[in-house]
Amino acid sequence: MTVIEEVVAKGWCIGCGMCTSVCPKDRLEILWNDRGEYNPVVVDNAPTCGETCSLCYQVCPAHGNTRNETEIGKALYDKVDGIQHTPETGYHLSSYVGYSKEHRLTSASGGLASWVLESLLESGEVDGVLAVGRTTDSDKLFEFKICSTKAEVRACGRSAYYPVEVSEVIRHVLKNEGQYAIIGLPCVCKAIRLAQDKLPKLKKRIKYILGLTCGHTCSKFFAEYICALGGGNPHNLKEFIFRTKDLKQPASNHQMTFCSTEGSEDVLRNILWNKGVGSAFTNGYFQLPGCFYCDDIFAECADAVFMDAWLPEYSKQSEGYTIALTRNSRINALLVFGTERDFIKSSKLPIGETITSQLSIIECKRCRTINLKGDPKQRTELFKHPTITQRLQAVRLRSYAQTSVAKWKISKMQLRKFRTLIHPLHKKMIFISMIQRTLSLPNNTVERVVNLLKGDLP
Numbered sequence: 001m002t003v004i005e006e007v008v009a010k011g012w013c014i015g016c017g018m019c020t021s022v023c024p025k026d027r028l029e030i031l032w033n034d035r036g037e038y039n040p041v042v043v044d045n046a047p048t049c050g051e052t053c054s055l056c057y058q059v060c061p062a063h064g065n066t067r068n069e070t071e072i073g074k075a076l077y078d079k080v081d082g083i084q085h086t087p088e089t090g091y092h093l094s095s096y097v098g099y100s101k102e103h104r105l106t107s108a109s110g111g112l113a114s115w116v117l118e119s120l121l122e123s124g125e126v127d128g129v130l131a132v133g134r135t136t137d138s139d140k141l142f143e144f145k146i147c148s149t150k151a152e153v154r155a156c157g158r159s160a161y162y163p164v165e166v167s168e169v170i171r172h173v174l175k176n177e178g179q180y181a182i183i184g185l186p187c188v189c190k191a192i193r194l195a196q197d198k199l200p201k202l203k204k205r206i207k208y209i210l211g212l213t214c215g216h217t218c219s220k221f222f223a224e225y226i227c228a229l230g231g232g233n234p235h236n237l238k239e240f241i242f243r244t245k246d247l248k249q250p251a252s253n254h255q256m257t258f259c260s261t262e263g264s265e266d267v268l269r270n271i272l273w274n275k276g277v278g279s280a281f282t283n284g285y286f287q288l289p290g291c292f293y294c295d296d297i298f299a300e301c302a303d304a305v306f307m308d309a310w311l312p313e314y315s316k317q318s319e320g321y322t323i324a325l326t327r328n329s330r331i332n333a334l335l336v337f338g339t340e341r342d343f344i345k346s347s348k349l350p351i352g353e354t355i356t357s358q359l360s361i362i363e364c365k366r367c368r369t370i371n372l373k374g375d376p377k378q379r380t381e382l383f384k385h386p387t388i389t390q391r392l393q394a395v396r397l398r399s400y401a402q403t404s405v406a407k408w409k410i411s412k413m414q415l416r417k418f419r420t421l422i423h424p425l426h427k428k429m430i431f432i433s434m435i436q437r438t439l440s441l442p443n444n445t446v447e448r449v450v451n452l453l454k455g456d457l458p
Contacts (some may be wrong), residue, residue, distance in 0.1 A: 001054045001057045002049065002054065002056055002057055003019045003028075003040055003056045003057055003060050004028075004040065004041075004042060006057060006063060007057070007060055007062050007063050008039050008040060010374075011289045011290070012062045012063055012289070012290045012293060012376055013037075013038075013039050013040070013062055013290055014061070014062050014187045014217065014288055014290035014291065014294070015030070015037050015038030015039060015163050015165055015288065015290075016038075016061065016165055016166060016187055016188050016191045017030045017038065017040070017165025017166045017167035017170075018059045018060065018061070018166060018167075018170065018188075018191035018192070018194075018195055019040050019056035019057075019059060019060055020040050020056075020165075020167040021166060021167045021170035021171050021174070021195070022055050022056065022059055022170070022195055022198070022199060023055065023056055024050075024053065024055065025046070025047045025049065025050075025053075026043065026046070027042055027043055027046040027047065027049065028040040028041065028042060028043065028046075028056060029041060029043050029167075030165050030167050032139075032220070034409070035219055035221070035405050035409075036163070036219035036220035036221040036224075036286070036405070037163060037219045037220075037288055038163050038165045040056070055198060058194065058197075058198055059191055059194045059195040059198060060191070060194070061187045061188075061190040061191040061194060062187070062290050062293065062294075062376060063376050063377070064293070064376040064377030064378060065376075065377060066194055067194070067197075068377075068379055069090060069186075069190060069295075069296050069300040069301055069379070070090065070300070070379060072190065072193050072194075072300070072301045073090045073091045073300045073301060073327070074091075076091075076193075076301070076327070077091040077093075077327045077328075078091070080093060080327065080328070080329055081329070082094075083327070084351070086351060086355065087381070087382055088297070088298070088355045088362055089297075089298040089300070089325060089351065089354065089355060090296075090298055090300030090327075091300070091327050092325050092326070092327060092351055092354075093326045093327050093328070093329070093332050094325075094326050094332050094335075094348060095323065095324070095325045095326070095348065095349045095350070095351055095353075095354040096112075096323065096324045096326075096335055096339075096346040096347065096348055096349055097309050097311075097314065097321055097322070097323050097324075097346065097347060097349040098110060098112060098321065098322065098324075098339070098344055098345045098346025098347060099111055099112065099319070099320065099321055099322060099344065099345055099346075100112055100114065100115035100338075100343070100344045101343070101344065101345065102115070102343075103115050103118075103154065103157060104319055104320060105245060105319065106154065106157055106158075107157045107158060107320065107322075108157070108158045108159040108242075108243035108254075108308070108320070109251070109306075109307075109308045109309065109320040109321060109322045110309070110319075110320050110321045110322030111157065111320075111322065112306055112322040112324045112335070112344060112346070113157075113183060113210060113212075113306040113322065113324070114153060114154060114156075114157040115338060115343065115344055116210065116304070116324075116331065116334060116335070117129045117131065117147075117153050117181060117183065117210070118150045118153050118154070119334055119338065119343075120181050120208060120334075121147070121148075121149075121150060121153060121181075122150060125179065125181075125207065125208075126178075126179045126180055126181045126207055126208065127148070127178035127179050127180065128146050128147060128148050128178060128179075128180045128181075129146075129147040129148075129152075129153050129156075129180070129181050129182070129183075130144055130145070130146060130147070130166075130169045130173075130180055130181070130182035130183070130184075131144070131145060131147055131153060131156035131182070131183050132144055132145070132156055132160050132164050132183075132184070133145045133147075133152075133155050133156035134155075134239060134240070134241070136239075138238075140220075141160075141162055141220070141223060141237070141239065141240050142160045142162045142163075142164050142240075143164055143168075144164055144165070144166050144168065144169040144184075145169070146169055146172055158241060158242060158243045158244075159212075159242050159243045160242055161217075161218050161222055161223070161242050161281070162218070162220060162222070162223055162240070162242070163217065163218075163219060163220055163288075166182075166184070166188060166191070166192075169182075170192075170195070170202070173202060173205050173206060174199070174201055174202060174205075177205070178205060179205060179207045180205055180206050180207065181206075181207060181208040181209075181210065182206060182208075182209055182210070183209075183210040183211070183212065183306075184209075184210075184211065184212070185211070185212055185214045185217065185299070186211055186212075186213075186214050186294065186296040186297070186298070186299040186300070186301070186302075187214075187217075187290075187294060187296070189209050189211045189299045189301040189302045190296065190301045192206060192209055192301075193209070193301045208303050208328070208330075208331065209301065209302045209303055210299075210302055210303060210304050210305070210306065210331075211298070211299020211301070211302030211304070211305040211306070212299060212305065212306055212307065213297055213298055213299065213305060213306075213307035213308075213358055213361065214294075214296075214297065214299070214361075215297070215360075215361040215364060215365055216284065216287045216288065216291035216294075216365070217287070217288045217291055218281070218285070218286045218287060218288065219286045219287075219288060219405065221286040221404070221405060221408050221409075222280070222281070222285060222286040223237060223240050223242075223258070224237060224408070224413055225280065225285065225286065225404075225408065225415075225418075226240075226256055226258065226271060226277055226280075227240075227258050227260055227269075228413060228414075228415040228418075229271060229275070229276050229277065229280075229415065230256070230258065230269045230270070230271035230275075231269055232258055232259075232260035232262065232267065232269050233260040233261060233262045234260070234413040235413055236260050236261035236262075237258065237259075237260045238259045238260060238261060238266060239258065239259040240256070240257075240258045240259075241256070241257040241258070242256055243255075243256070244256065244257045244270070245318060245319065245320065246270075246272065246318070247318045247319070248318070249272065249318055250315060250316045250317065250318060251308070251309075251314070251315050251316070251317055251318055251319070251320045251321070252273070252310065252315040252316070253272055253273050253274050254272075254273050255270050255271070255272050255273070256270065256271050256272075256273070256277060257269070257270050258271075280404075283396070283397070283400045284396075284397040284398075284400040284401045284404075285400055285401070285404040286401065286404050286405055286408070287397070287400075287401035288401075289401065289402075292397075292398065292401075293375060293376040293378060294365070295365065295366055295378050295379055295382050297358060297361050297362055297365055297366070298325060298358070302327070303326070303327055303328035303330075303331050304324055304325065304326045304327060304328060304331040304332075305324070305325050306322055306323070306324050306325075307322070307323045307325075307357065307358060308320070308321075308322070308323070308357070309321035309322060309323045309357055310357045310358065310360075311353060311356065311357045323349060323354055323357055324346070325351075325354055364393070364397075366382055395432065396429055396432055399425060399428070399429075400425065400429075403422060403425050404422065407421040407422050
């Protein structure tokens with residue numbers, strides 16, 4: 001049983017790259033597919049798999065036939081003194097809101113994650129930090145990097161709404177002695193935990209796993225689309241910074257900065273979230289199909305998870321605040337130490353407010369999936385019985401995700417043509433919105449409409 005037949009072929013792959021890292025015969029490599037997503041493929045003239053080897057499948061976080069996040073979290077954190085649990089967040093020790101004085105302006109939010117990683121490195125608790133940073137590689141704008149200095153960690157201190165994969169850095173960890181910390185999305189955190197179950201060397205060497213909250217991941221087409229939306233040349237996109245701060249704007253209206261070659265010059269441009277970027281993201285443009293099967297928002301397999309403080313008292317301020325939810329006693333003590341020594345400004349935040357800060361993601365992610373026979377296993381106990389509006393929202397997101405990828409390819413990155421091609425879907429979405437508002441319709445009538453739309457939408 002391999003990920004190629006059981007995951008990639010079914011459209012579930014999230015492109016984390018863990019399978020390629022652990023293959024004992026180096027049969028797999030991770031490459032871009034024609035939808036701007038990472039997928040593992042079999043290397044030409046690769047040796048055959050061993051009859052009993054299914055390691056690539058056993059470390060895959062996407063298919064649901066392994067330990068789920070609740071089970072992994074229980075094994076890791078259930079005996080931590082003072083630990084608690086909620087269905088939304090998984091296990092939690094404490095929750096804080098604040099910022100790092102030194103990292104705030106150069107980070108996506110308040111810089112607490114960067115401060116923690118730098119502190120672990122500076123104290124000698126880890127020899128390296130694995131984090132996502134920008135690259136000059138023309139084939140990809142972002143990649144996982146191995147950081148051995150504070151400056152290198154700081155250079156990775158912003159968000160990336162872009163595919164990344166861990167194969168190179170995990171191979172490095174397996175080949176090189178040392179202690180490491182890694183920060184990644186929930187799917188990456190889960191993949192590492194699954195791999196640690198099978199590879200003692202990886203368990204020994206990756207000392208801390210930190211997470212980021214996640215609504216969904218986008219294909220590389222999302223960056224190209226934003227470039228075109230901002231007036232740049234998506235055919236020659238050279239660099240992208242997904243989160244920069246305009247101090248005249250609230251944190252919720254963050255800025256994206258990119259550079260593309262236009263004629264003979266490299267031109268730097270900015271575009272704000274509310275200028276079409278946010279609506280594209282929340283509507284699910286270019287969303288990875290595998291993300292529809294994920295129910296983990298708070299990186300439940302991670303020792304701590306970091307997120308934007310999307311609460312009114314914090315999001316209106318331009319500099320940015322981070323919420324940090326801890327599960328590991330050492331990470332928790334580090335945040336307390338940083339606050340006491342005035343390296344960071346933080347205060348405890350009730351877990352209810354932490355959940356509220358991510359409520360839009362929770363409502364979208366855990367209620368959008370229409371479970372069909374043969375879909376990956378999910379923690380169904382986390383799902384409320386979907387309301388009519390939630391089922392319609394699921395149809396809406398899946399339709400935008402599929403259609404935006406197809407139409408962007410057909411348009412050849414021409415924004416005007418893309419908008420023309422996607423306009424018929426917009427009209428259908430207006431109709432769906434009308435149904436969402438018409439809550440007085442009998443349930444059986446709306447159910448029939450939903451089923452009709454599911455079969456009719458592209």
